Amino acid sequence: MQIRSFDEGTLCAACPAFEFNVCRGVGQVAKECSLTALPQPSEHTILPRRLICRECDLLEVIPIICHGWAASTVTLSDGRRQILSFLLPGDVVSAVLIFEPVIQCSVEAITEVNYRTFKRTEVKALLFKNPDLFSKLSRVWIEEKARVDQLAVDLGRRAADERIARLILNLSDRLARRSLVRDQMMDFPLRQHHIADATGLTVVHVSKVLSEFRRAGLVEINERSLTISDLTGLRCIANMR
Amino acid sequence: MQIRSFDEGTLCAACPAFEFNVCRGVGQVAKECSLTALPQPSEHTILPRRLICRECDLLEVIPIICHGWAASTVTLSDGRRQILSFLLPGDVVSAVLIFEPVIQCSVEAITEVNYRTFKRTEVKALLFKNPDLFSKLSRVWIEEKARVDQLAVDLGRRAADERIARLILNLSDRLARRSLVRDQMMDFPLRQHHIADATGLTVVHVSKVLSEFRRAGLVEINERSLTISDLTGLRCIANMR
DNA sequence: CGTGAGCTTGACTTGTTTCAACCAACGTGG
């Protein structure tokens, strides 16, 4: 299964921001989302572990992921790292960039990542002319905020197994909305250290919990792909306990 | 020291959202922020521990705190609670409400709270006519997001004493911007359970850490007020370790 | 063939929670 990429039609419906990606070259979609006014976005490809941008960078541009996974991260002076969100195909790197040129966290490619960038000034101008686009982008923005809120609750008040179970379920949901899940099986390029950094745990502990999940028949992980074998069980761990 | 209220001129400068509060009745400020088009906001006062709104409420209105402290909280089914932010005089309850009527967390008064509400439709309409107001509100929105991001990092990657030190310093900064700090002394209506819920710790542990801080001569807390006696020391604990 | 990144496992340590008891302040109602 190699569906780390995007299915344009579906994504456009599931993920408002993605309209940016397809606003050129895909006639049908372009008409729908009235973004044809934007000039051709510039396209970039970067290797795993490389940075798309780094903390405090001045970006005159809004990057949107087209292909691959990335993570937005914050690193403390002593090396501790927190991943604030995983970016999937169709995600805006950060909706904040629409109004503010300086980004507060680094964005690192997990897989090979292909992304396109739009000039902020142009997007902003278009935004005011087009209330439909405006409401779509504000939804993106609101969802982004809701996810960090949720993350804070998870990190503040949930145990290790809950956090990991929820991470898996969240990713699975987001991938499913992009039609990137088939039979509970999905592409899963995360290393355990990504999971650790996203859940505020250590790699060692993540390994132990994941082994436990596997032993309990909840998930199977191999070859950069993950299958949820016991959805109910996983949900159960994720919600309560 | 009883400065839990606001100094209108200062707040208006320090805190864009506060202009909403003063847009009526304060001629000078009203002219500056061109919000006179908005009808008189409705005013409310509620007692400590009461809710301003609850999770999933449908709010056709945007509340802004004028006086007192509140907290926006999320509560899990088993009673675990996480405070996502403390709301001080001049704060919008949640910038999300400008575009989205349903609020994702409860907002609870800590002290007696006085707040005013503005109809979302009216604010929204005004927003499009007034790019200056727009950019001010987007700054509020961005700051709100930055704070949750920071919270997530703290909860994910920092130890108990760091979290508590940072909470105190953050509040002190925000109060200082509102001229509510004199000689490192500020009104501090938080109970230890608020600190616990904000830092993802237990009340017992908060008590221990705070006692430690007091013993080390970092802070003094009494009678609902807090003094930072050793700013450098506190900063040191907050940043590194 | 060596090197480095990633994963697993076990033994041990530590930070935080849990449980419990106790005290102080406060308001309420008899």
Added chain:
DNA sequence: CCACGTTGGTTGAAACAAGTCAAGCTCACG
């Protein structure tokens, strides 16, 4: 007036979840 419950804070002992350290394994890569 006292008795009482409630809320908030403190402290200590024991339990536990997660971290640290360390060793060993696989795999990919040059």
